[in-house]
Amino acid sequence: MADPTPHPAPPKPPAAAAPTLPANPTVPPSLRILQYTGIPASVLTWRPRLPSRNWLIFFTLTGTLTGAWYYDRRECRRLQEAYKDRVRWMAEQKLGGPEDRPRRLRVYAAVWPESDEGGAKWFKKYVKPILHAAAHDYHIEIGHTHGALTRLLAQRIQSRRRQALGLEPLPPPSPIDPSVEDARDLAGGVALMGRHTLKEYLAGLAEGWSGALQASARDTDLPKRIDASLPAFPDDADTLPAVFVPSSEPALPALSPPTLAPLSGPPTFIPAHPPVLVIPYVQPLGFKQIPRMIGGFFNHRARVREGGDAALRLIFGTARPIEPPRENAEEDFPPLDEPLPAPEARAPQGGWADSELDAEDLIKSSFELVPSNIHQRRKDYYAALVPRLKTARELALGEREPSKEEVEKPPKTERELREEAVEREKRWRDELEGWGVARKGAGVRWKRWMDGLREYGEYPEELRVE
């Protein structure tokens, strides 16, 4: 059925007109009287315009990034000044005479796994300015290789134990009374940059106090032990790599026992230890951490807050006992000399021993390959040693005349090559032991007496910086 009221056909669209220029803008009425003053028409008809789409994109991006960067750095300055203002009154107090020594903190910074640097620069940038404003002195110990802090602390403690028993000459008398220095250390406190430093520090304490008292320092004893445990250079130099580095694991040969028997077991009484603070510090390394690094570039104020909070805790925090880890936390670890078991899914140790545990997520997985790396380097070293040994033997036996280069720069004799090999082995052993302490999931080398350690608690609420 036809529609009774047919709708009119929709109007046809008009034919597309040829594109025309926009109409000339006209001068607004308020400015018309200026038309005859000689001011150009383009000035009178000016209207604000947005830039083109591409320029808009550019300005938005650049402006946002610059603004974020500038805002962050301004906040950093403001926050750090606020933290310093909380403590400036301490530096303005009167000095009580030459005996009034400033409080001195001990700061330890170990090297991050697979890196060359640790938390020392972070400390100097974010914590030190506040300590300086509060007239607090500090002494920083930096470990340049893995395990360096552990070895340093263990040697110092063992040296102290030997001196207490009269088995080692005391250091030359200094004008400062050592008991005063000890009291100053106790009041001063210890700051540790990050979990990796905590592990090295406690491993050093464990080795120093709980280990058997050795008759001589590790640095003098270890080369002799290594020399005894390495086979002699074989007569046929070509078999040297096979003799020294059998292709199976472990990375390093077993060590012969110490040249002198240990002097005594662990002491019954360990002197009091200053309170400790673990300062959060991480070093993201690797390709997958690049987004985090870029975000961190715009967020230095978070680090200023962390550093400032750590400084306030060191200055004002009251010492409180730590939360000890679980009961069997100390059984997890064999002595550093013995080969390391692979850490199966270890349960976390609990308590203060788990401080900053999530920092270990940032340790690269390639850190587990350190022992096979050392094994490979040993193979390469001994393979390169073969021609040098041959040259040394030929020159020593007089089988040939030295060449011109060998006269100017005499190559090492066989004994010097042996010493060099022993020194390298010591370095590899140090690295392997440091790796054993720093591994992800290796936990902290806990000893039961460490339950008595103290840490810095919170500072008063009214000092908090917003």
Add this chain to the structure above:
Amino acid sequence: MRLLSSSSPSFTYLTKMSFLFGSGAGAGASQNINPQAIEMAVNELDLITDVFNRLVSSCHAKCISDKYAEPDLNKGEGVCIDRCVGKFFEVNKKVGEKMQAAGGGGGAPGLM
């Protein structure tokens, strides 16, 4: 701020004092005066005085601002002076080692 100078009256008093300390004898010093020992003591005292004066003026210039708000030292300045003195002697020691390595430290004995 020079504390002592060779021509001050306190100098002769101190020379006598150091000679007494050096020889160990208490009272009868007048018979055994050794002119060489006296000269050595004088030189050493001169040296120590010079080092002391330099140390004091250097650390004062670095650590204490020239606007004196109060006469007493405060703790911040105390820390600064501690560090300044420590660094001064470290530098002294290192320079002394280098001079000895370069061949004889001259006539002046090393300090500390």
